[in-house]
Amino acid sequence: MDSQSYLPVPPGVGMEENFLSLDDILLSHERLPSRTECLFPRLGYLEKTSDSQDIxxxxxxxxxxxxxKGLYERKRRVVSVELPKVYRExxxxxxxADPTVVDLHKMGPYYYGLGSQMLHFDSPENPEIAQALLQTFIGRFRRTMDSSQNAYNEDTSALVDRLDCLERVLFRMGQSGLNSFQGWEKGxxxxxxxSALVLNYRKRKMADLQA
Amino acid sequence: MDPSEVEFLAEKEVVKIIPNFSLDKIYLIGGDLGPFNPGLPVDVPVWLALNLKQRQKCRILPPEWMDVDKLEDVREMERKEESFTPPPSPYYMELTKLLLNHASDNIPKADEIRTLVKDIWDTRIAKLRLSADSFISQQEAHAKLDNLTLMEINTTRSFLLDSLNCMFKLRSNMQPGSGTGKALDY
Structure with missing residues:
Protein backbone atom coordinates (compact mmCIF):
# COMPACT_ATOMS: atom_id res chain seq x y z
CA MET A 1 0.00 0.00 0.00
CA ASP A 2 2.57 2.53 1.12
CA SER A 3 5.48 0.69 -0.40
CA GLN A 4 8.11 2.92 -1.87
CA SER A 5 9.84 2.66 -5.18
CA TYR A 6 13.24 2.67 -3.47
CA LEU A 7 14.57 1.05 -0.34
CA PRO A 8 15.53 3.64 2.25
CA VAL A 9 18.70 2.74 4.13
CA PRO A 10 17.87 2.23 7.80
CA PRO A 11 19.80 4.14 10.45
CA GLY A 12 22.78 2.33 11.92
CA VAL A 13 21.59 2.88 15.52
CA GLY A 14 24.71 1.40 17.14
CA MET A 15 28.13 2.98 17.27
CA GLU A 16 28.57 2.60 13.53
CA GLU A 17 26.61 4.97 11.34
CA ASN A 18 25.17 3.94 8.03
CA PHE A 19 26.78 6.18 5.47
CA LEU A 20 23.76 6.26 3.18
CA SER A 21 21.07 6.60 5.83
CA LEU A 22 19.29 9.96 5.73
CA ASP A 23 18.52 9.69 9.42
CA ASP A 24 22.18 9.21 10.26
CA ILE A 25 23.18 12.17 8.12
CA LEU A 26 20.73 14.37 10.02
CA LEU A 27 21.94 12.84 13.26
CA SER A 28 25.53 13.81 12.50
CA HIS A 29 24.47 17.47 12.62
CA GLU A 30 23.29 17.30 16.22
CA ARG A 31 25.19 19.86 18.28
CA LEU A 32 27.24 18.80 21.24
CA PRO A 33 28.50 21.10 23.97
CA SER A 34 32.28 20.85 23.87
CA ARG A 35 35.42 22.59 25.05
CA THR A 36 38.70 23.04 23.22
CA GLU A 37 41.70 21.55 24.98
CA CYS A 38 44.42 23.24 22.92
CA LEU A 39 45.02 26.34 20.87
CA PHE A 40 43.54 26.42 17.36
CA PRO A 41 45.76 28.94 15.59
CA ARG A 42 44.24 31.29 12.99
CA LEU A 43 40.78 29.81 13.27
CA GLY A 44 39.38 32.68 15.28
CA TYR A 45 37.12 33.73 12.43
CA LEU A 46 35.05 30.60 13.05
CA GLU A 47 34.32 31.73 16.55
CA LYS A 48 32.23 34.86 16.37
CA THR A 49 32.13 35.63 20.10
CA SER A 50 35.75 36.78 20.41
CA ASP A 51 37.89 39.02 18.21
CA SER A 52 41.17 37.15 18.62
CA GLN A 53 42.88 35.50 15.67
CA ASP A 54 43.05 32.10 17.31
CA ILE A 55 40.59 29.91 19.14
CA LYS A 69 33.94 12.83 16.38
CA GLY A 70 36.68 13.74 13.94
CA LEU A 71 38.57 15.93 16.36
CA TYR A 72 38.24 13.72 19.36
CA GLU A 73 41.24 11.59 20.12
CA ARG A 74 41.94 9.58 23.17
CA LYS A 75 45.68 10.23 23.39
CA ARG A 76 46.05 13.79 22.20
CA ARG A 77 43.27 15.76 23.77
CA VAL A 78 42.07 18.29 21.22
CA VAL A 79 38.50 18.76 22.33
CA SER A 80 36.52 17.38 25.21
CA VAL A 81 32.85 16.68 24.72
CA GLU A 82 30.27 17.07 27.43
CA LEU A 83 27.25 14.87 27.64
CA PRO A 84 24.04 16.50 26.46
CA LYS A 85 21.48 16.95 29.23
CA VAL A 86 19.27 13.99 28.33
CA TYR A 87 22.07 11.49 28.84
CA ARG A 88 23.17 12.79 32.22
CA GLU A 89 22.46 11.27 35.58
CA ALA A 97 11.37 5.81 36.58
CA ASP A 98 8.95 5.79 33.63
CA PRO A 99 10.28 5.89 30.10
CA THR A 100 6.82 6.19 28.54
CA VAL A 101 6.02 9.68 29.81
CA VAL A 102 9.02 11.37 28.21
CA ASP A 103 8.58 13.20 24.93
CA LEU A 104 11.53 11.67 23.12
CA HIS A 105 10.87 13.60 19.97
CA LYS A 106 11.45 16.84 21.79
CA MET A 107 14.45 15.49 23.67
CA GLY A 108 15.96 13.84 20.61
CA PRO A 109 14.72 13.41 18.03
CA TYR A 110 17.56 10.93 17.66
CA TYR A 111 17.73 9.87 21.27
CA TYR A 112 18.93 6.32 20.64
CA GLY A 113 21.19 7.19 17.73
CA LEU A 114 22.91 10.10 19.44
CA GLY A 115 23.16 8.18 22.68
CA SER A 116 25.00 5.37 20.92
CA GLN A 117 27.25 7.89 19.22
CA MET A 118 28.10 9.45 22.58
CA LEU A 119 29.83 6.20 23.48
CA HIS A 120 32.65 7.25 21.14
CA PHE A 121 33.73 9.87 23.65
CA ASP A 122 35.17 7.83 26.47
CA SER A 123 33.20 9.12 29.37
CA PRO A 124 33.25 7.21 32.65
CA GLU A 125 29.46 7.02 32.46
CA ASN A 126 29.42 5.04 29.21
CA PRO A 127 28.12 1.76 30.63
CA GLU A 128 25.28 3.56 32.38
CA ILE A 129 24.35 5.41 29.19
CA ALA A 130 24.24 2.21 27.16
CA GLN A 131 22.18 0.55 29.85
CA ALA A 132 19.79 3.50 30.03
CA LEU A 133 19.28 3.49 26.25
CA LEU A 134 18.43 -0.18 26.23
CA GLN A 135 16.10 0.04 29.21
CA THR A 136 14.32 3.04 27.72
CA PHE A 137 13.76 1.19 24.48
CA ILE A 138 12.42 -1.86 26.28
CA GLY A 139 10.22 0.25 28.52
CA ARG A 140 8.65 2.08 25.62
CA PHE A 141 8.33 -0.95 23.36
CA ARG A 142 4.93 -2.06 24.62
CA ARG A 143 3.39 1.33 23.99
CA THR A 144 4.85 1.63 20.52
CA MET A 145 3.63 -1.83 19.65
CA ASP A 146 0.12 -1.41 21.01
CA SER A 147 -0.47 1.98 19.50
CA SER A 148 0.85 0.92 16.11
CA GLN A 149 -1.19 -2.27 15.98
CA ASN A 150 -4.45 -0.82 17.23
CA ALA A 151 -4.77 2.42 15.32
CA TYR A 152 -6.52 1.39 12.15
CA ASN A 153 -7.79 4.12 9.88
CA GLU A 154 -7.37 6.93 12.32
CA ASP A 155 -5.20 9.96 12.82
CA THR A 156 -1.91 8.72 14.23
CA SER A 157 -0.17 12.06 14.65
CA ALA A 158 -0.99 12.18 18.35
CA LEU A 159 0.44 8.69 18.85
CA VAL A 160 3.57 9.39 16.85
CA ASP A 161 4.13 12.79 18.41
CA ARG A 162 6.28 11.71 21.31
CA LEU A 163 8.20 8.94 19.57
CA ASP A 164 11.88 9.03 18.73
CA CYS A 165 12.76 8.77 15.02
CA LEU A 166 13.77 5.15 15.48
CA GLU A 167 10.48 4.33 17.12
CA ARG A 168 8.61 6.11 14.36
CA VAL A 169 10.13 3.76 11.81
CA LEU A 170 8.99 0.82 13.94
CA PHE A 171 5.57 2.39 14.30
CA ARG A 172 5.25 2.64 10.55
CA MET A 173 6.26 -1.00 10.19
CA GLY A 174 3.57 -2.04 12.64
CA GLN A 175 1.03 0.09 10.83
CA SER A 176 1.85 -1.41 7.46
CA GLY A 177 1.42 -4.90 8.90
CA LEU A 178 -1.93 -3.96 10.37
CA ASN A 179 -3.11 -2.15 7.25
CA SER A 180 -2.23 -4.95 4.90
CA PHE A 181 -4.00 -7.47 7.10
CA GLN A 182 -7.11 -5.32 7.41
CA GLY A 183 -7.06 -4.67 3.70
CA TRP A 184 -6.97 -8.38 3.07
CA GLU A 185 -9.76 -9.07 5.52
CA LYS A 186 -11.98 -6.49 3.88
CA GLY A 187 -11.28 -8.03 0.50
CA SER A 195 2.58 -0.68 -8.41
CA ALA A 196 4.17 2.25 -6.61
CA LEU A 197 7.07 2.05 -9.00
CA VAL A 198 4.87 2.63 -12.02
CA LEU A 199 2.88 5.28 -10.24
CA ASN A 200 5.96 7.34 -9.46
CA TYR A 201 7.46 6.86 -12.85
CA ARG A 202 7.06 9.87 -15.05
CA LYS A 203 7.62 9.69 -18.74
CA ARG A 204 10.89 11.20 -19.71
CA LYS A 205 10.53 13.97 -22.20
CA MET A 206 12.11 13.61 -25.60
CA ALA A 207 14.13 16.77 -24.93
CA ASP A 208 15.78 15.16 -21.87
CA LEU A 209 16.87 12.16 -23.85
CA GLN A 210 18.39 14.16 -26.64
CA ALA A 211 20.17 16.66 -24.47
CA MET B 1 4.93 -11.26 3.04
CA ASP B 2 1.63 -9.98 1.85
CA PRO B 3 -1.57 -11.44 3.34
CA SER B 4 -2.71 -12.35 -0.16
CA GLU B 5 0.36 -14.54 -0.52
CA VAL B 6 -0.55 -16.31 2.70
CA GLU B 7 -4.04 -16.75 1.32
CA PHE B 8 -2.56 -18.24 -1.83
CA LEU B 9 -0.72 -20.85 0.24
CA ALA B 10 -3.92 -21.64 2.10
CA GLU B 11 -5.66 -22.46 -1.17
CA LYS B 12 -3.64 -25.69 -1.32
CA GLU B 13 -5.61 -27.09 1.62
CA VAL B 14 -7.96 -29.92 0.78
CA VAL B 15 -11.76 -29.75 1.15
CA LYS B 16 -14.53 -32.14 0.25
CA ILE B 17 -16.98 -31.19 -2.46
CA ILE B 18 -20.02 -32.88 -3.96
CA PRO B 19 -19.90 -32.27 -7.72
CA ASN B 20 -22.99 -32.23 -9.91
CA PHE B 21 -21.19 -33.21 -13.09
CA SER B 22 -19.11 -36.17 -14.13
CA LEU B 23 -15.54 -36.03 -15.27
CA ASP B 24 -12.68 -38.49 -15.46
CA LYS B 25 -9.66 -38.26 -13.26
CA ILE B 26 -7.60 -35.17 -14.06
CA TYR B 27 -3.83 -35.36 -13.82
CA LEU B 28 -2.06 -32.28 -12.45
CA ILE B 29 1.50 -31.66 -11.29
CA GLY B 30 0.31 -31.38 -7.71
CA GLY B 31 -1.47 -34.74 -7.86
CA ASP B 32 -4.41 -36.47 -9.47
CA LEU B 33 -7.93 -35.22 -8.81
CA GLY B 34 -11.19 -36.97 -9.21
CA PRO B 35 -12.85 -38.84 -10.75
CA PHE B 36 -15.89 -36.61 -10.38
CA ASN B 37 -19.30 -38.24 -10.18
CA PRO B 38 -22.52 -36.40 -9.42
CA GLY B 39 -23.45 -36.84 -5.78
CA LEU B 40 -20.21 -38.53 -4.67
CA PRO B 41 -17.98 -36.51 -2.34
CA VAL B 42 -14.41 -36.01 -3.55
CA ASP B 43 -11.31 -34.28 -2.13
CA VAL B 44 -10.04 -31.25 -4.02
CA PRO B 45 -7.84 -28.27 -3.16
CA VAL B 46 -9.62 -25.10 -2.12
CA TRP B 47 -8.76 -23.18 -5.27
CA LEU B 48 -10.51 -25.76 -7.42
CA ALA B 49 -13.44 -26.03 -5.04
CA LEU B 50 -14.00 -22.28 -5.20
CA ASN B 51 -13.69 -22.22 -8.95
CA LEU B 52 -16.23 -25.01 -9.36
CA LYS B 53 -18.49 -23.39 -6.80
CA GLN B 54 -18.43 -20.09 -8.64
CA ARG B 55 -19.52 -21.89 -11.78
CA GLN B 56 -22.20 -23.65 -9.70
CA LYS B 57 -20.83 -27.08 -10.47
CA CYS B 58 -20.50 -28.33 -6.93
CA ARG B 59 -21.49 -28.05 -3.31
CA ILE B 60 -18.70 -27.52 -0.77
CA LEU B 61 -18.78 -29.57 2.42
CA PRO B 62 -17.35 -27.45 5.24
CA PRO B 63 -14.20 -28.86 6.88
CA GLU B 64 -14.75 -30.75 10.11
CA TRP B 65 -13.52 -27.97 12.39
CA MET B 66 -15.80 -25.39 10.82
CA ASP B 67 -18.60 -26.17 13.20
CA VAL B 68 -20.16 -23.91 15.81
CA ASP B 69 -19.81 -26.36 18.73
CA LYS B 70 -16.21 -27.23 17.96
CA LEU B 71 -15.21 -23.62 17.46
CA GLU B 72 -16.87 -22.65 20.74
CA ASP B 73 -14.76 -25.27 22.50
CA VAL B 74 -11.65 -23.94 20.82
CA ARG B 75 -12.54 -20.41 21.86
CA GLU B 76 -13.03 -21.44 25.49
CA MET B 77 -9.73 -23.32 25.48
CA GLU B 78 -7.97 -20.39 23.92
CA ARG B 79 -9.28 -18.02 26.58
CA LYS B 80 -8.45 -20.36 29.44
CA GLU B 81 -4.93 -21.34 28.45
CA GLU B 82 -2.02 -19.03 28.98
CA SER B 83 -0.10 -20.30 25.97
CA PHE B 84 -1.31 -20.86 22.43
CA THR B 85 -3.60 -23.83 21.90
CA PRO B 86 -3.41 -25.76 18.63
CA PRO B 87 -5.41 -23.84 16.04
CA PRO B 88 -8.41 -25.59 14.45
CA SER B 89 -6.50 -25.62 11.18
CA PRO B 90 -3.13 -24.13 10.20
CA TYR B 91 -5.01 -21.86 7.83
CA TYR B 92 -8.18 -21.33 9.84
CA MET B 93 -8.43 -17.59 9.23
CA GLU B 94 -7.81 -17.77 5.50
CA LEU B 95 -10.09 -20.76 4.93
CA THR B 96 -12.89 -19.19 6.91
CA LYS B 97 -12.68 -16.07 4.85
CA LEU B 98 -12.44 -17.87 1.51
CA LEU B 99 -15.19 -20.38 2.17
CA LEU B 100 -17.57 -17.99 3.85
CA ASN B 101 -17.19 -15.35 1.17
CA HIS B 102 -17.72 -17.68 -1.75
CA ALA B 103 -19.77 -20.54 -0.41
CA SER B 104 -21.67 -19.26 2.60
CA ASP B 105 -24.84 -20.99 1.35
CA ASN B 106 -23.16 -24.40 1.82
CA ILE B 107 -22.05 -23.74 5.38
CA PRO B 108 -24.61 -23.87 8.17
CA LYS B 109 -24.60 -20.92 10.61
CA ALA B 110 -22.08 -19.01 8.55
CA ASP B 111 -22.46 -15.80 10.55
CA GLU B 112 -21.88 -17.49 13.88
CA ILE B 113 -18.77 -19.18 12.52
CA ARG B 114 -17.46 -15.88 11.25
CA THR B 115 -17.88 -14.30 14.69
CA LEU B 116 -16.33 -17.25 16.49
CA VAL B 117 -13.29 -17.35 14.25
CA LYS B 118 -12.85 -13.61 14.65
CA ASP B 119 -13.04 -14.07 18.46
CA ILE B 120 -10.41 -16.79 18.36
CA TRP B 121 -8.23 -14.64 16.16
CA ASP B 122 -8.50 -11.63 18.48
CA THR B 123 -7.70 -13.70 21.56
CA ARG B 124 -4.66 -15.17 19.88
CA ILE B 125 -3.38 -11.84 18.61
CA ALA B 126 -3.71 -10.36 22.09
CA LYS B 127 -1.70 -13.28 23.43
CA LEU B 128 0.86 -12.84 20.72
CA ARG B 129 1.33 -9.21 21.66
CA LEU B 130 1.57 -10.04 25.34
CA SER B 131 4.24 -12.65 24.71
CA ALA B 132 6.13 -10.36 22.34
CA ASP B 133 6.21 -7.75 25.09
CA SER B 134 7.49 -10.14 27.73
CA PHE B 135 9.97 -11.47 25.20
CA ILE B 136 11.37 -7.98 24.77
CA SER B 137 11.26 -6.92 28.39
CA GLN B 138 13.03 -10.02 29.63
CA GLN B 139 15.58 -9.67 26.83
CA GLU B 140 15.20 -13.29 25.85
CA ALA B 141 17.33 -14.57 23.01
CA HIS B 142 14.97 -17.10 21.45
CA ALA B 143 11.30 -17.94 21.44
CA LYS B 144 9.21 -20.93 20.48
CA LEU B 145 6.38 -20.17 18.10
CA ASP B 146 4.45 -23.38 18.60
CA ASN B 147 0.88 -23.46 17.37
CA LEU B 148 1.05 -20.09 15.68
CA THR B 149 -0.33 -19.88 12.17
CA LEU B 150 1.41 -18.23 9.26
CA MET B 151 -1.12 -15.41 9.07
CA GLU B 152 -0.64 -14.57 12.73
CA ILE B 153 3.12 -14.49 12.47
CA ASN B 154 2.81 -12.45 9.32
CA THR B 155 0.94 -9.57 10.95
CA THR B 156 3.70 -8.73 13.40
CA ARG B 157 6.72 -10.09 11.59
CA SER B 158 8.24 -6.91 10.20
CA PHE B 159 7.56 -4.91 13.35
CA LEU B 160 8.96 -7.51 15.70
CA LEU B 161 12.02 -8.24 13.61
CA ASP B 162 12.92 -4.58 13.32
CA SER B 163 12.45 -4.05 17.04
CA LEU B 164 14.66 -7.00 17.81
CA ASN B 165 17.30 -5.66 15.46
CA CYS B 166 17.26 -2.31 17.23
CA MET B 167 17.40 -3.97 20.58
CA PHE B 168 20.33 -6.09 19.51
CA LYS B 169 22.27 -3.03 18.40
CA LEU B 170 21.51 -1.14 21.58
CA ARG B 171 22.56 -4.16 23.55
CA SER B 172 25.81 -4.59 21.67
CA ASN B 173 26.62 -1.01 22.69
CA MET B 174 27.00 -2.27 26.20
CA GLN B 175 29.89 -4.51 25.33
CA PRO B 176 32.81 -2.10 25.18
CA GLY B 177 35.16 -2.59 22.27
CA SER B 178 32.54 -4.04 19.93
CA GLY B 179 32.46 -1.03 17.67
CA THR B 180 35.40 1.03 18.79
CA GLY B 181 38.01 -0.77 16.74
CA LYS B 182 36.66 0.58 13.51
CA ALA B 183 35.71 3.96 14.85
CA LEU B 184 39.31 4.92 15.37
CA ASP B 185 40.03 4.92 11.66
CA TYR B 186 38.99 8.51 11.03
Missing part, protein backbone atom coordinates in the same frame (compact mmCIF):
# COMPACT_ATOMS: atom_id res chain seq x y z
CA UNK A 56 41.91 29.86 22.67
CA UNK A 57 42.38 26.79 24.79
CA UNK A 58 39.36 26.20 26.97
CA UNK A 59 36.84 27.91 24.72
CA UNK A 60 33.36 26.50 25.13
CA UNK A 61 31.42 26.01 21.94
CA UNK A 62 28.90 23.75 20.31
CA UNK A 63 30.28 21.40 17.70
CA UNK A 64 28.29 19.21 15.37
CA UNK A 65 28.67 15.52 16.02
CA UNK A 66 30.64 14.82 12.83
CA UNK A 67 33.25 17.43 13.71
CA UNK A 68 33.49 16.45 17.35
CA UNK A 90 19.37 13.41 36.26
CA UNK A 91 17.54 12.50 33.09
CA UNK A 92 18.64 8.91 33.33
CA UNK A 93 16.76 8.67 36.62
CA UNK A 94 13.67 10.07 34.90
CA UNK A 95 13.97 7.48 32.15
CA UNK A 96 14.41 4.66 34.59
CA UNK A 188 -9.32 -5.10 -0.79
CA UNK A 189 -6.28 -7.26 -1.45
CA UNK A 190 -8.04 -9.03 -4.30
CA UNK A 191 -8.27 -5.82 -6.31
CA UNK A 192 -5.34 -5.20 -8.54
CA UNK A 193 -3.56 -1.93 -7.92
CA UNK A 194 -0.88 -0.05 -9.76
Missing amino acids: MEGTKMELPLWLA GWRTVFS RASHLTT
